[in-house]
Amino acid sequence: MSGKVGDLSALQATALQTFKENVKDLLKPSHDDYYLLRWLRARNFDLKKSEEMLRNHASWRKKTGADTVLESFVIPEVVSKYLTGGHCGYDKQGNPIWIDPFGRIDIKGILRSVKKSDVIKTQVHRLERLQVEQIQQTENFGHKVEEVIVIYDLEYLGMKHLWKPGVDMFCEIIDMFEWHYPETLKLVFVINAPRFFPIAYNIVKPFLSEATANKVRIYGTSNFSSALLQYIDADQLPKAYGGTRTDPPGDPRCSALVCQGGDVPKDFYSKVSINSLDMDKYTAVTIGRGSSLQVDLIVTEPDSAIRWQFITEGYDLGFGVYKRTKDSRQKAHAMEEVIPSQRVNSHIFPEDGSVIIQDPGTYVVRFDNTYSWTRSKKIYYIIEMLEPDTEDEFELANESPTKDC
Structure with a gap:
Protein backbone atom coordinates (compact mmCIF):
# COMPACT_ATOMS: atom_id res chain seq x y z
CA MET A 1 0.00 0.00 0.00
CA SER A 2 1.24 3.50 -0.84
CA GLY A 3 0.29 5.06 2.49
CA LYS A 4 -1.75 7.73 0.73
CA VAL A 5 -5.40 8.60 1.22
CA GLY A 6 -7.53 5.82 -0.27
CA ASP A 7 -4.63 3.35 -0.31
CA LEU A 8 -4.00 2.48 3.33
CA SER A 9 -3.52 -0.91 4.92
CA ALA A 10 -5.40 -1.67 8.12
CA LEU A 11 -2.26 -0.97 10.15
CA GLN A 12 -1.65 2.32 8.33
CA ALA A 13 -5.25 3.43 8.89
CA THR A 14 -4.93 2.66 12.60
CA ALA A 15 -1.63 4.53 12.77
CA LEU A 16 -3.23 7.57 11.13
CA GLN A 17 -5.99 7.71 13.75
CA THR A 18 -3.49 7.32 16.61
CA PHE A 19 -1.20 9.96 15.10
CA LYS A 20 -4.09 12.36 14.73
CA GLU A 21 -4.88 11.99 18.42
CA ASN A 22 -1.25 12.31 19.50
CA VAL A 23 -0.69 15.62 17.68
CA LYS A 24 -4.14 17.14 18.02
CA ASP A 25 -2.69 20.10 19.94
CA LEU A 26 -0.78 21.09 16.77
CA LEU A 27 -3.51 20.65 14.21
CA LYS A 28 -5.07 23.46 12.23
CA PRO A 29 -8.22 23.31 10.07
CA SER A 30 -6.08 22.86 6.95
CA HIS A 31 -4.27 19.84 8.39
CA ASP A 32 -6.27 17.05 6.77
CA ASP A 33 -5.45 13.37 6.37
CA TYR A 34 -3.33 14.14 3.30
CA TYR A 35 -1.16 16.41 5.43
CA LEU A 36 -0.82 13.98 8.33
CA LEU A 37 0.03 11.06 6.07
CA ARG A 38 2.96 13.01 4.62
CA TRP A 39 4.68 12.97 8.02
CA LEU A 40 3.83 9.32 8.60
CA ARG A 41 5.18 8.24 5.21
CA ALA A 42 8.34 10.28 5.78
CA ARG A 43 9.11 8.12 8.84
CA ASN A 44 7.67 4.82 7.54
CA PHE A 45 4.62 5.09 9.84
CA ASP A 46 6.77 5.09 12.97
CA LEU A 47 4.45 7.02 15.30
CA LYS A 48 7.15 8.25 17.67
CA LYS A 49 9.47 9.48 14.89
CA SER A 50 6.62 11.02 12.92
CA GLU A 51 5.39 12.94 15.95
CA GLU A 52 8.88 14.17 16.76
CA MET A 53 9.30 15.32 13.17
CA LEU A 54 6.00 17.21 13.12
CA ARG A 55 6.62 18.85 16.50
CA ASN A 56 10.06 19.97 15.38
CA HIS A 57 8.45 21.36 12.25
CA ALA A 58 5.89 23.33 14.25
CA SER A 59 8.69 24.84 16.33
CA TRP A 60 10.67 25.64 13.16
CA ARG A 61 7.70 27.46 11.62
CA LYS A 62 7.44 29.71 14.66
CA LYS A 63 11.17 30.35 14.72
CA THR A 64 11.43 31.19 11.01
CA GLY A 65 8.08 32.96 10.66
CA ALA A 66 7.08 30.57 7.87
CA ASP A 67 3.37 31.15 8.51
CA THR A 68 3.67 34.84 7.61
CA VAL A 69 6.69 34.82 5.28
CA LEU A 70 4.60 35.57 2.18
CA GLU A 71 3.31 38.78 3.75
CA SER A 72 6.22 39.90 5.90
CA PHE A 73 9.41 39.02 4.03
CA VAL A 74 10.69 41.29 1.27
CA ILE A 75 13.07 39.42 -1.00
CA PRO A 76 16.31 41.44 -1.39
CA GLU A 77 16.78 42.98 -4.83
CA VAL A 78 19.91 41.04 -5.71
CA VAL A 79 18.24 37.75 -4.74
CA SER A 80 15.13 38.59 -6.73
CA LYS A 81 17.20 39.38 -9.82
CA TYR A 82 19.89 36.69 -9.66
CA LEU A 83 18.74 33.67 -7.61
CA THR A 84 17.85 31.14 -10.30
CA GLY A 85 14.48 29.43 -10.47
CA GLY A 86 10.79 29.98 -10.90
CA HIS A 87 7.38 28.36 -11.11
CA CYS A 88 6.45 27.66 -14.73
CA GLY A 89 3.36 25.61 -15.56
CA TYR A 90 1.84 22.39 -14.22
CA ASP A 91 2.21 18.70 -14.96
CA LYS A 92 -0.59 16.51 -16.30
CA GLN A 93 -2.00 15.98 -12.78
CA GLY A 94 -1.95 19.68 -11.94
CA ASN A 95 1.24 19.64 -9.85
CA PRO A 96 3.31 22.85 -10.08
CA ILE A 97 6.57 22.69 -12.05
CA TRP A 98 9.61 24.44 -10.62
CA ILE A 99 12.47 25.07 -13.04
CA ASP A 100 15.93 26.02 -11.78
CA PRO A 101 18.63 26.82 -14.38
CA PHE A 102 21.18 26.26 -11.63
CA GLY A 103 24.13 26.14 -14.02
CA ARG A 104 23.65 29.89 -14.59
CA ILE A 105 23.74 30.93 -10.92
CA ASP A 106 26.45 33.19 -9.51
CA ILE A 107 26.16 31.92 -5.97
CA LYS A 108 29.41 33.56 -4.95
CA GLY A 109 28.14 36.95 -6.12
CA ILE A 110 24.85 36.47 -4.28
CA LEU A 111 26.50 35.47 -1.01
CA ARG A 112 28.92 38.37 -1.27
CA SER A 113 25.93 40.68 -1.53
CA VAL A 114 23.47 39.37 1.09
CA LYS A 115 23.44 37.14 4.14
CA LYS A 116 22.98 33.40 3.76
CA SER A 117 19.86 33.69 5.91
CA ASP A 118 18.30 35.99 3.28
CA VAL A 119 18.75 33.32 0.62
CA ILE A 120 17.39 30.56 2.84
CA LYS A 121 14.37 32.65 3.80
CA THR A 122 13.76 33.33 0.10
CA GLN A 123 13.63 29.59 -0.43
CA VAL A 124 11.08 29.29 2.39
CA HIS A 125 9.09 32.02 0.65
CA ARG A 126 9.23 30.06 -2.62
CA LEU A 127 8.16 26.80 -0.98
CA GLU A 128 5.26 28.45 0.81
CA ARG A 129 4.18 30.08 -2.48
CA LEU A 130 4.19 26.66 -4.16
CA GLN A 131 1.93 25.34 -1.40
CA VAL A 132 -0.52 28.15 -2.16
CA GLU A 133 -0.40 27.05 -5.81
CA GLN A 134 -1.16 23.47 -4.75
CA ILE A 135 -4.22 24.60 -2.81
CA GLN A 136 -5.48 26.52 -5.83
CA GLN A 137 -4.81 23.58 -8.13
CA THR A 138 -6.71 21.26 -5.75
CA GLU A 139 -9.74 23.49 -6.23
CA ASN A 140 -9.23 23.67 -10.00
CA PHE A 141 -8.74 19.93 -10.56
CA GLY A 142 -11.14 18.59 -7.95
CA HIS A 143 -8.53 16.24 -6.51
CA LYS A 144 -5.74 16.71 -4.01
CA VAL A 145 -2.60 18.33 -5.43
CA GLU A 146 0.30 18.10 -2.97
CA GLU A 147 3.42 17.45 -5.03
CA VAL A 148 5.81 19.38 -7.26
CA ILE A 149 8.05 18.48 -10.19
CA VAL A 150 11.50 20.09 -10.18
CA ILE A 151 13.72 20.52 -13.24
CA TYR A 152 17.37 21.38 -12.57
CA ASP A 153 19.07 22.64 -15.73
CA LEU A 154 22.84 22.31 -15.25
CA GLU A 155 23.92 23.85 -18.55
CA TYR A 156 27.04 25.95 -17.85
CA LEU A 157 27.63 24.25 -14.50
CA GLY A 158 31.34 24.47 -13.78
CA MET A 159 33.90 23.94 -11.10
CA LYS A 160 33.14 27.41 -9.75
CA HIS A 161 29.85 25.98 -8.49
CA LEU A 162 31.78 23.75 -6.07
CA TRP A 163 32.60 26.87 -4.02
CA LYS A 164 32.27 25.55 -0.48
CA PRO A 165 30.06 28.26 1.11
CA GLY A 166 27.62 27.96 -1.80
CA VAL A 167 27.57 24.16 -1.68
CA ASP A 168 27.12 24.22 2.09
CA MET A 169 24.16 26.57 1.75
CA PHE A 170 22.59 24.45 -0.99
CA CYS A 171 22.91 21.34 1.20
CA GLU A 172 21.33 23.24 4.08
CA ILE A 173 18.37 24.11 1.84
CA ILE A 174 18.00 20.47 0.80
CA ASP A 175 18.08 19.43 4.44
CA MET A 176 15.42 22.02 5.25
CA PHE A 177 13.23 20.69 2.44
CA GLU A 178 13.59 17.09 3.64
CA TRP A 179 12.67 17.94 7.23
CA HIS A 180 9.96 20.51 6.73
CA TYR A 181 8.32 19.76 3.37
CA PRO A 182 8.34 15.94 3.33
CA GLU A 183 6.59 13.89 0.69
CA THR A 184 5.86 16.93 -1.50
CA LEU A 185 8.28 16.00 -4.27
CA LYS A 186 6.98 14.03 -7.23
CA LEU A 187 10.11 13.88 -9.41
CA VAL A 188 13.40 15.73 -9.95
CA PHE A 189 14.78 15.93 -13.47
CA VAL A 190 18.47 16.86 -13.64
CA ILE A 191 19.25 17.81 -17.24
CA ASN A 192 22.38 18.94 -19.08
CA ALA A 193 24.46 17.29 -16.38
CA PRO A 194 28.21 17.74 -17.06
CA ARG A 195 30.73 14.95 -16.82
CA PHE A 196 31.97 16.04 -13.39
CA PHE A 197 28.42 15.85 -12.02
CA PRO A 198 29.19 12.66 -9.98
CA ILE A 199 31.44 14.78 -7.73
CA ALA A 200 28.66 17.29 -7.06
CA TYR A 201 26.08 14.55 -6.57
CA ASN A 202 28.32 12.79 -4.06
CA ILE A 203 28.31 15.96 -1.93
CA VAL A 204 24.54 16.37 -2.06
CA LYS A 205 23.43 12.73 -1.78
CA PRO A 206 23.96 12.35 2.01
CA PHE A 207 21.30 15.04 2.53
CA LEU A 208 18.70 13.17 0.47
CA SER A 209 16.35 10.65 1.98
CA GLU A 210 16.13 7.31 0.19
CA ALA A 211 12.66 8.25 -1.03
CA THR A 212 13.93 11.51 -2.52
CA ALA A 213 16.99 9.88 -4.12
CA ASN A 214 14.69 7.39 -5.84
CA LYS A 215 12.81 10.27 -7.46
CA VAL A 216 15.88 11.77 -9.16
CA ARG A 217 16.29 11.29 -12.92
CA ILE A 218 19.61 12.40 -14.41
CA TYR A 219 20.24 13.18 -18.09
CA GLY A 220 23.06 14.57 -20.16
CA THR A 221 22.56 17.10 -22.92
CA SER A 222 19.99 15.21 -25.00
CA ASN A 223 17.01 12.88 -24.82
CA PHE A 224 15.54 14.51 -21.72
CA SER A 225 12.68 16.17 -23.61
CA SER A 226 10.82 12.92 -24.23
CA ALA A 227 11.10 12.04 -20.54
CA LEU A 228 9.74 15.44 -19.50
CA LEU A 229 6.85 15.20 -21.96
CA GLN A 230 5.72 11.93 -20.37
CA TYR A 231 4.68 13.98 -17.34
CA ILE A 232 4.20 17.49 -18.73
CA ASP A 233 2.03 18.64 -21.65
CA ALA A 234 3.96 20.52 -24.33
CA ASP A 235 2.09 23.77 -23.73
CA GLN A 236 3.24 23.73 -20.08
CA LEU A 237 6.92 23.04 -20.82
CA PRO A 238 9.29 25.78 -22.05
CA LYS A 239 10.29 25.46 -25.67
CA ALA A 240 13.96 25.32 -24.65
CA TYR A 241 13.27 21.95 -22.99
CA GLY A 242 11.21 20.40 -25.78
CA GLY A 243 7.78 21.93 -25.13
CA THR A 244 5.97 24.74 -26.91
CA ARG A 245 5.63 27.29 -24.11
CA THR A 246 7.19 30.73 -24.32
CA ASP A 247 6.66 33.72 -22.07
CA PRO A 248 4.85 36.85 -23.38
CA PRO A 249 7.98 38.30 -25.06
CA GLY A 250 8.42 34.95 -26.85
CA ASP A 251 11.42 33.75 -24.82
CA PRO A 252 11.79 29.94 -25.15
CA ARG A 253 13.30 29.79 -21.64
CA CYS A 254 10.34 31.67 -20.12
CA SER A 255 12.65 34.12 -18.38
CA ALA A 256 9.70 36.26 -17.28
CA LEU A 257 8.71 33.35 -15.00
CA VAL A 258 12.03 31.63 -14.35
CA CYS A 259 14.96 33.72 -13.11
CA GLN A 260 17.95 32.87 -15.30
CA GLY A 261 20.63 34.09 -12.89
CA GLY A 262 23.77 35.57 -14.41
CA ASP A 263 26.76 37.38 -12.95
CA VAL A 264 25.94 39.61 -9.99
CA PRO A 265 27.26 43.16 -10.54
CA LYS A 266 29.94 44.02 -8.00
CA ASP A 267 27.94 47.11 -7.07
CA PHE A 268 25.84 44.75 -4.96
CA TYR A 269 28.84 43.32 -3.08
CA SER A 270 29.31 43.95 0.62
CA LYS A 271 32.85 44.03 2.03
CA VAL A 272 33.81 40.66 3.52
CA SER A 273 35.79 40.60 6.75
CA ILE A 383 41.11 22.54 1.82
CA GLU A 384 39.10 19.46 0.85
CA MET A 385 39.38 16.55 -1.54
CA LEU A 386 36.09 15.51 -3.13
CA GLU A 387 35.73 12.08 -4.67
CA PRO A 388 33.16 11.20 -7.35
CA ASP A 389 30.15 9.03 -6.63
CA THR A 390 31.31 5.57 -7.61
CA GLU A 391 28.19 3.69 -6.53
CA ASP A 392 26.08 4.80 -9.51
CA GLU A 393 26.90 4.63 -13.21
CA PHE A 394 26.45 8.06 -14.80
CA GLU A 395 26.06 8.07 -18.57
CA LEU A 396 26.37 11.69 -19.50
CA ALA A 397 27.06 11.25 -23.19
CA ASN A 398 25.15 13.53 -25.52
CA GLU A 399 23.58 10.63 -27.38
CA SER A 400 21.92 8.85 -24.48
CA PRO A 401 20.24 9.69 -21.17
CA THR A 402 21.69 8.54 -17.91
CA LYS A 403 20.21 5.80 -15.87
CA ASP A 404 17.71 6.77 -13.21
CA CYS A 405 19.16 7.20 -9.77
Missing part, protein backbone atom coordinates in the same frame (compact mmCIF):
# COMPACT_ATOMS: atom_id res chain seq x y z
CA ILE A 274 37.28 37.75 8.70
CA ASN A 275 34.88 38.52 11.53
CA SER A 276 31.92 37.75 9.26
CA LEU A 277 33.10 34.17 8.57
CA ASP A 278 32.51 31.02 10.59
CA MET A 279 36.12 30.68 11.69
CA ASP A 280 35.54 27.36 13.48
CA LYS A 281 35.66 25.71 10.05
CA TYR A 282 39.04 27.23 9.11
CA THR A 283 42.61 26.28 9.94
CA ALA A 284 44.64 29.29 11.05
CA VAL A 285 48.39 29.45 10.33
CA THR A 286 50.99 32.23 10.30
CA ILE A 287 53.38 31.93 7.36
CA GLY A 288 56.71 33.49 8.19
CA ARG A 289 58.39 36.08 6.01
CA GLY A 290 60.22 34.50 3.09
CA SER A 291 58.46 31.20 3.75
CA SER A 292 55.71 29.04 2.32
CA LEU A 293 53.11 26.55 3.54
CA GLN A 294 52.52 23.29 1.67
CA VAL A 295 49.44 21.14 2.32
CA ASP A 296 49.62 17.61 0.88
CA LEU A 297 46.61 15.68 -0.38
CA ILE A 298 46.69 12.07 -1.57
CA VAL A 299 44.32 11.52 -4.49
CA THR A 300 43.36 7.88 -5.09
CA GLU A 301 40.33 8.19 -7.40
CA PRO A 302 40.48 9.65 -10.94
CA ASP A 303 38.12 12.59 -11.55
CA SER A 304 38.35 13.70 -7.93
CA ALA A 305 38.42 17.41 -7.13
CA ILE A 306 40.52 19.53 -4.80
CA ARG A 307 38.60 22.49 -3.38
CA TRP A 308 39.93 25.43 -1.36
CA GLN A 309 38.96 28.66 0.31
CA PHE A 310 41.21 31.03 2.23
CA ILE A 311 41.47 34.58 3.51
CA THR A 312 44.45 36.50 4.87
CA GLU A 313 44.79 39.32 7.34
CA GLY A 314 45.97 42.55 5.83
CA TYR A 315 48.07 41.47 2.86
CA ASP A 316 48.04 39.41 -0.34
CA LEU A 317 49.54 35.93 -0.70
CA GLY A 318 50.82 33.62 -3.43
CA PHE A 319 48.82 30.49 -4.25
CA GLY A 320 49.37 27.46 -6.49
CA VAL A 321 48.62 23.73 -6.84
CA TYR A 322 51.27 21.16 -7.75
CA LYS A 323 51.76 17.41 -8.15
CA ARG A 324 54.74 15.72 -6.56
CA THR A 325 57.02 13.85 -8.96
CA LYS A 326 58.81 12.09 -6.08
CA ASP A 327 57.61 10.63 -2.79
CA SER A 328 59.82 12.96 -0.77
CA ARG A 329 59.18 16.64 -0.11
CA GLN A 330 60.06 18.87 -3.07
CA LYS A 331 60.46 22.55 -3.79
CA ALA A 332 57.86 24.15 -6.02
CA HIS A 333 60.09 24.37 -9.11
CA ALA A 334 60.74 20.60 -8.98
CA MET A 335 57.05 19.66 -8.94
CA GLU A 336 54.56 19.48 -11.80
CA GLU A 337 52.40 22.62 -12.02
CA VAL A 338 48.66 22.07 -11.88
CA ILE A 339 47.74 25.68 -11.16
CA PRO A 340 50.73 28.06 -11.50
CA SER A 341 51.48 30.16 -8.45
CA GLN A 342 50.30 33.75 -8.51
CA ARG A 343 49.65 36.48 -5.96
CA VAL A 344 45.99 36.91 -5.01
CA ASN A 345 44.15 39.60 -3.07
CA SER A 346 42.91 37.21 -0.40
CA HIS A 347 42.95 40.04 2.13
CA ILE A 348 40.09 41.78 0.27
CA PHE A 349 37.78 38.83 -0.52
CA PRO A 350 38.10 35.15 0.37
CA GLU A 351 39.96 33.37 -2.41
CA ASP A 352 38.43 30.09 -3.52
CA GLY A 353 38.34 27.57 -6.31
CA SER A 354 38.64 23.92 -7.29
CA VAL A 355 40.33 21.72 -9.84
CA ILE A 356 39.55 18.28 -11.26
CA ILE A 357 42.34 15.75 -10.83
CA GLN A 358 42.58 13.02 -13.46
CA ASP A 359 45.71 11.19 -12.28
CA PRO A 360 46.03 9.73 -8.76
CA GLY A 361 49.04 10.86 -6.78
CA THR A 362 50.20 13.31 -4.13
CA TYR A 363 49.14 16.89 -4.76
CA VAL A 364 50.29 20.01 -2.96
CA VAL A 365 48.31 23.16 -2.24
CA ARG A 366 50.99 25.80 -1.70
CA PHE A 367 50.64 29.19 -0.01
CA ASP A 368 53.60 31.33 -0.99
CA ASN A 369 55.07 34.15 1.07
CA THR A 370 58.64 33.77 -0.21
CA TYR A 371 58.46 37.10 -2.02
CA SER A 372 57.88 38.99 1.23
CA TRP A 373 61.01 39.46 3.32
CA THR A 374 59.48 41.93 5.78
CA ARG A 375 56.02 40.59 6.67
CA SER A 376 54.58 37.37 8.03
CA LYS A 377 51.06 36.56 6.80
CA LYS A 378 48.24 35.05 8.83
CA ILE A 379 46.02 32.80 6.75
CA TYR A 380 42.73 31.04 7.44
CA TYR A 381 42.04 28.17 5.06
CA ILE A 382 39.82 25.21 4.22
